Each structure stands twice: as structure tokens, then as C-alpha cells.
Amino acid sequence: MKIKFWGVRGSVPVPGESTKIYGGNTSCVSCETGGEFFIFDAGTGIRGCGDYLMKKGLPASAVIMISHTHWDHIQGFPFFIPSYIPGNKFKMYGPPSDVQNLSIRQVMELQTKYEYFPVHINQLGAEIEYIDCVDEHFSIGGVNISTCRLNHPVTCFAYKVSHGGKNFIYAGDHEPFRNLYRDSAEGAEMDEDFLAELDENTEEQNARIVEFCRGVDLAIWDAQYTAEEYQSKKGWGHSWYEVDLELAKKAGIKHLIMDHHDPLSADDILAEREKKYQALAAEAGFSLDFSREGLEINL
Numbered sequence: 343m344k345i346k347f348w349g350v351r352g353s354v355p356v357p358g359e360s361t362k363i364y365g366g367n368t369s370c371v372s373c374e375t376g377g378e379f380f381i382f383d384a385g386t387g388i389r390g391c392g393d394y395l396m397k398k399g400l401p402a403s404a405v406i407m408i409s410h411t412h413w414d415h416i417q418g419f420p421f422f423i424p425s426y427i428p429g430n431k432f433k434m435y436g437p438p439s440d441v442q443n444l445s446i447r448q449v450m451e452l453q454t455k456y457e458y459f460p461v462h463i464n465q466l467g468a469e470i471e472y473i474d475c476v477d478e479h480f481s482i483g484g485v486n487i488s489t490c491r492l493n494h495p496v497t498c499f500a501y502k503v504s505h506g507g508k509n510f511i512y513a514g515d516h517e518p519f520r521n522l523y524r525d526s527a528e529g530a531e532m533d534e535d536f537l538a539e540l541d542e543n544t545e546e547q548n549a550r551i552v553e554f555c556r557g558v559d560l561a562i563w564d565a566q567y568t569a570e571e572y573q574s575k576k577g578w579g580h581s582w583y584e585v586d587l588e589l590a591k592k593a594g595i596k597h598l599i600m601d602h603h604d605p606l607s608a609d610d611i612l613a614e615r616e617k618k619y620q621a622l623a624a625e626a627g628f629s630l631d632f633s634r635e636g637l638e639i640n641l
């Protein structure tokens with residue numbers, strides 16, 4: 343499997359001098375297995391990935407796996423040029439919305455309503471099949487895929503891809519503690535018992551995530567903050583470095599890629615942190631890298 347990073351930034355694109363080493367585009371990773379071309383998330387990085395697909399030759403086809411539908415994971419899709427070309431074929435898998443009971447197709451349609459974009463997704467030239475991702479295990483072209491729900495303000499998946507005796511996980515956004523905003527927005531009574539129950543649910547989910555990650559060759563994981571930065575960003579749905587290190591240790595992840603970098607983390611900051619966490623990972627006996635645009639990993 344050839345894995346390539348096209349967009350590694352969380353939240354919002356940050357092009358410019360201070361991000362040219364790690365990259366400023368939002369989430370997008372591809373995986374070529376020989377027979378299939380997978381694309382994980384459709385942040386602004388998918389634009390470059392689309393150009394690559396075009397150069398590989400037409401007609402193009404790919405399976406696009408959406409972790410969740412926050413902007414930074416779908417906003418590049420209207421600029422994915424291969425989707426405009428008749429003869430190309432795509433399948434898009436993603437979680438249906440539990441906010442308004444919408445299918446993945448309906449949620450994707452929202453961002454190309456005429457108020458927001460001139461071309462509706464129904465007017466794209468390529469054949470695109472939208473599939474609500476509701477099963478925990480399925481297979482695409484001989485490649486086995488498993489899903490695991492993460493803790494985030496909307497339904498969000500980690501996808502595990504197994505092929506040729508190797509496996510890797512592409513995780514969407516994950517916060518290892520209960521969601522602050524959704525639960526209070528729904529008017530739930532926030533007494534101590536209720537909060538304790540939410541904490542317990544999240545702990546159970548974290549335990550399921552450890553099992554999901556058990557022994558994987560590679561895991562690409564949300565590592566947006568330091569512990570200090572997280573304190574003023576609780577409830578935004580993201581993790582921090584030390585939590586991810588613990589996950590890797592507990593689950594025996596062989597190679598951890600810290601991804602979804604905060605827009606405020608310039609290249610010099612990321613380089614310093616990468617060195618620090620690489621040393622800690624080496625002590626614990628696993629490999630660690632920070633994702634950067636253009637990084638390729640062969641599994």
C-alpha cells in the first residue's frame with residue numbers, strides 16, 4: 343500500500359511562508375493498493391490529489407472515504423477536478439448525519455447549494471455513488487475496511503484498511519473526553535450524575551478505540567494540541583500529543599503519524615514538537631512522525 347499525504351492541517355487552510363514545510367491544506371490522504379485508489383477525506387488537499395489522478399490517466403476512479411462532514415474534511419470536494427469529467431467513476435462512503443437524519447449524499451449536497459457554489463453535486467460529470475457507512479466491516483475490491491466511532495461533535499469514523507498482510511488506520515477527529523457543546527445544546531440536565539454517565543461512556547469508547555488500534559502497522563491520528571493549548575479548546579473535538587502517545591503505547595501501534603495540525607502551529611513549532619515526541623516514542627519502542635504534505639509511506 344502506498345500512502346500519501348495531500349492535506350495535514352486541521353480546521354482551516356493556512357497557506358503561507360510559515361507553513362510551507364508541513365503544508366497548509368486541510369485533511370486528505372490517499373492509499374494505492376495496486377487495484378484500488380482510496381482517498382481519505384476531502385479537505386483542500388484533495389485538489390492536488392485530483393491533479394495526480396488526472397495525470398495517472400483517464401478514465402479515473404477512486405473510493406473516497408469521509409471521516410465526518412466538518413468543513414475541513416469536505417471543503418475541497420467542489421475543487422476535485424476528476425469529478426467533473428464524464429467517464430470517471432467514484433464511490434463516496436461516509437457517516438450519515440445523526441443531527442438531522444441526513445444521508446451522506448444529502449450532507450454533501452448542502453455545501454453545493456446555489457448560495458455557496460455555482461455547480462451542484464448532481465451536475466458533476468463523473469458517475470458518483472454515495473454510500474452511507476453504517477457497517478463495521480466491509481470489503482472493497484479485496485481490501486478489508488473496518489470502522490470505529492470516534493468522540494467528536496458529529497458522527498466521525500476511524501477507518502482501518504487491511505491488505506496484503508498489512509494494516510493502517512486513518513482516523514478523523516477525536517477528543518478523548520465528553521462533548522461539551524452538543525450535550526448542553528440539547529438541553530440535557532447537566533447534573534453530576536448525568537456528567538458522570540457521559541464520562542463513563544467516553545471511557546468505554548476510548549477502550550474500544552485501543553482495541554481497534556491493537557497492533558496496527560500505522561495509525562494516522564488527530565494530534566492538534568499540546569495539553570496546555572487544549573485547556574482553552576475543550577469541546578472542539580480534538581486530542582493532544584501526550585494522549586496519542588499513551589494510545590500508541592497501550593495499543594502497540596507500530597508507527598504513529600500525528601496529523602491534523604493546528605492552524606496556529608507554524609513550521610518551526612511543529613519541527614520542534616516532532617523531534618520531542620519522536621524521542622519519547624523511540625524510548626517507548628515505536629516510530630513516530632508528524633504528517634506533512636507530500637510525505638509518502640509504503641506499507
Ligand SMILES: [Zn+2]
Nearest residue numbers: 352353414515
Ligand atoms: Zn477536522
Ligand SMILES: [Zn+2]
Nearest residue numbers: 412494515579
Ligand atoms: Zn471535525
